[in-house]
Amino acid sequence: MSFNEIAxxxxxxxxxxxxxxxxxxxxxxxxxxxLTFETNQIQGAAGxxxxxxxxxxxxxxxxxxxxxxQPAGPDGSIIVMVTGEILFDEETNPQRYSQxxxxxxxxxxxxxxxxxxxxxxx
Amino acid sequence: MSFNEIAxxxxxxxxxxxxxxxxxxxxxxxxxxxLTFETNQIQGAAGxxxxxxxxxxxxxxxxxxxxxxQPAGPDGSIIVMVTGEILFDEETNPQRYSQxxxxxxxxxxxxxxxxxxxxxxx
Numbered sequence: 001m002s003f004n005e006i007a008x009x010x011x012x013x014x015x016x017x018x019x020x021x022x023x024x025x026x027x028x029x030x031x032x033x034x035l036t037f038e039t040n041q042i043q044g045a046a047g048x049x050x051x052x053x054x055x056x057x058x059x060x061x062x063x064x065x066x067x068x069x070q071p072a073g074p075d076g077s078i079i080v081m082v083t084g085e086i087l088f089d090e091e092t093n094p095q096r097y098s099q100x101x102x103x104x105x106x107x108x109x110x111x112x113x114x115x116x117x118x119x120x121x122x
Numbered sequence: 123m124s125f126n127e128i129a130x131x132x133x134x135x136x137x138x139x140x141x142x143x144x145x146x147x148x149x150x151x152x153x154x155x156x157l158t159f160e161t162n163q164i165q166g167a168a169g170x171x172x173x174x175x176x177x178x179x180x181x182x183x184x185x186x187x188x189x190x191x192q193p194a195g196p197d198g199s200i201i202v203m204v205t206g207e208i209l210f211d212e213e214t215n216p217q218r219y220s221q222x223x224x225x226x227x228x229x230x231x232x233x234x235x236x237x238x239x240x241x242x243x244x
Contacts, residue, residue: 081238098220100203116203
């Protein structure tokens, strides 16, 4: 698979899982993974999963607007930047967001080393 | 310097140079550097510089809204995601943008291996 296909599959899996079963995201991170979620900085799969699962909304839907990937080094890692809209609970006004992932190969698959998420306020 | 200070200095230098003298950005890229600028994909410092210098506006001002950095691996590389506003020429309505940089160390300094830029349309 090309880096673009890998990134595309990852992004689809990530947001499908985020929107249906957030606890399923834990397997994507490792102990050295980092998440910046708005102004919060968390390191390690356990803390990242706890943060994501504990976010104060029940229902969430991501809609991707743009998705761009690039190979990020000779080790086969990939950088992905996503922009899109996110809809929380019963709200009808989506909020825009930007998110960057750094995917690193591991045993035939990939894990998320870096994850930066920001809402885009007007 | 911490990764955060390095990223902060880089971002300031990058946008100051972009807004005052775009041709000065060429030194930040190498032959293996990649730029995704909206739907355009360019590899190599020469092509990237040509693209940036040739963008069809004379005056441009970037205003940073958020700036987040993370260490991106044992080699000392750094991932930076910026969100902000950009104002072209005589326009008075800024457009929102998102940009991701992957900075890789080289001889006491850093170069841009990955650069992904997208305007955020509402």
